[in-house]
Amino acid sequence: MIEKRPDPNGRVLVIAGSDSGGGAGIQADIKAIMAMGGYAMTAVTAITVQDTTGVHGVHPIPLDTVRSQMAVCLKDIGADAVKTGMLATADLVELVGETLDERARDVPRIVDPVMVASSGDRLVNERAVEALTSVLLPGVALLTPNAPEAEVLTGKSVDGVNGQRRAAEALLKRGAKGVLVKGGHIPGRVITDVLQTEDGEWLLESDRIVTTSTHGTGCTLASAIAALVGQGQPIDAAVEKARDYLHGAIRDAKGFGTGHGPVHHGWQLQPVEE
Numbered sequence: 369m370i371e372k373r374p375d376p377n378g379r380v381l382v383i384a385g386s387d388s389g390g391g392a393g394i395q396a397d398i399k400a401i402m403a404m405g406g407y408a409m410t411a412v413t414a415i416t417v418q419d420t421t422g423v424h425g426v427h428p429i430p431l432d433t434v435r436s437q438m439a440v441c442l443k444d445i446g447a448d449a450v451k452t453g454m455l456a457t458a459d460l461v462e463l464v465g466e467t468l469d470e471r472a473r474d475v476p477r478i479v480d481p482v483m484v485a486s487s488g489d490r491l492v493n494e495r496a497v498e499a500l501t502s503v504l505l506p507g508v509a510l511l512t513p514n515a516p517e518a519e520v521l522t523g524k525s526v527d528g529v530n531g532q533r534r535a536a537e538a539l540l541k542r543g544a545k546g547v548l549v550k551g552g553h554i555p556g557r558v559i560t561d562v563l564q565t566e567d568g569e570w571l572l573e574s575d576r577i578v579t580t581s582t583h584g585t586g587c588t589l590a591s592a593i594a595a596l597v598g599q600g601q602p603i604d605a606a607v608e609k610a611r612d613y614l615h616g617a618i619r620d621a622k623g624f625g626t627g628h629g630p631v632h633h634g635w636q637l638q639p640v641e642e
Contacts, residue, residue: 376449376598376599376600377448378404378405378449378595379407379446380406380408380448380591381441381447382409382450382591383411383438383450383451383455383464384412384451384452384453384454384587385426386412386414387416387418388415388417388419389583391630392584392586392587393587394453396588396630397591399588400613400633403592403613403636404592404595404609406449406596406599409445410441411434411437412434413428413429413453413455413456414426414456415427415429420583420624420626421627421628428457431460434463435463438464438467438471442471442472447475447598449509449594450472450478450594451478451591452477452480452504454483454492455482455500455504456492457495458495458498461496461500461504477504477509478510478590478597479505479512479590480512480586480587480590481500481521482517482586497520497521505544507543507545508543508544508545510603512547513535513547514549514552514553515527515549515550515551518536519535522538522539532549532554532560532562533549533569535549536548536549540566546564546603547564548561550589552582558573558575559575561607568604570604570608572608577615579618579621581624581630583629583630583631584630584631585618588614589611613636616632617632617633618631
């Protein structure tokens with residue numbers, strides 16, 4: 369007899385782009401979800417030509433193909449959480465929202481609103497931002513903007529903890545159930561992330577690690593959270609555990625590449641002894 373595991377069991381559908389360099393996007397998502405004990409499925413939205421020095425090309429996947437990837441995974445395997453990454457166009461955001469409403473309305477969503485590159489460049493246009501706030505933000509279990517993204521979403525300055533708190537409050541008022549405004553872009557020896565949910569507020573601190581190996585940190589954190597939420601963890605506990613995992617991944621980064629290297633997603637794994 370095949371043993372049936374009780375639900376939830378950590379199935380995460382990731383809707384995001386592929387990073388050929390392996391540090392961010394779908395590749396980082398899969399690694400982080402596995403590290404947290406979850407099971408990753410993917411709906412690839414774009415194929416990027418990318419390494420540690422930057423993005424050298426972007427090739428969008430047809431919308432019907434994105435929808436089909438989502439549909440077959442949700443119908444056959446199901447999902448305990450959904451995580452979205454960069455959704456570059458309003459049409460894509462609307463398609464993702466419609467498909468989730470049709471096929472996974474009650475599944476908690478972790479939305480990483482990837483809008484601003486580490487260089488400060490905007491990655492999505494205004495129509496896509498408007499679609500995200502009107503389609504994906506209402507009812508989202510957790511929204512995970514960094515400080516520049518929180519500024520884009522709210523129009524408020526986010527240059528410290530008070531700004532992070534104001535931005536989180538504004539996004540909760542717009543319909544999010546939880547908001548994590550990350551502080552990595554704000555200068556200082558200590559990084560403070562502000563988590564607000566319908567149940568309260570948490571200020572989460574960690575010492576800043578001085579390194580260039582920070583590529584994919586946002587993808588990694590959001591996916592680790594999604595994996596834990598998919599296993600039944602409450603948002604506050606999932607965020608805290610995922611932050612600890614990411615801190616270790618940054619600390620133990622291998623220094624690959626000549627630009628902003630990837631974090632070490634498998635830092636918890638012990639080497640196999642001969």
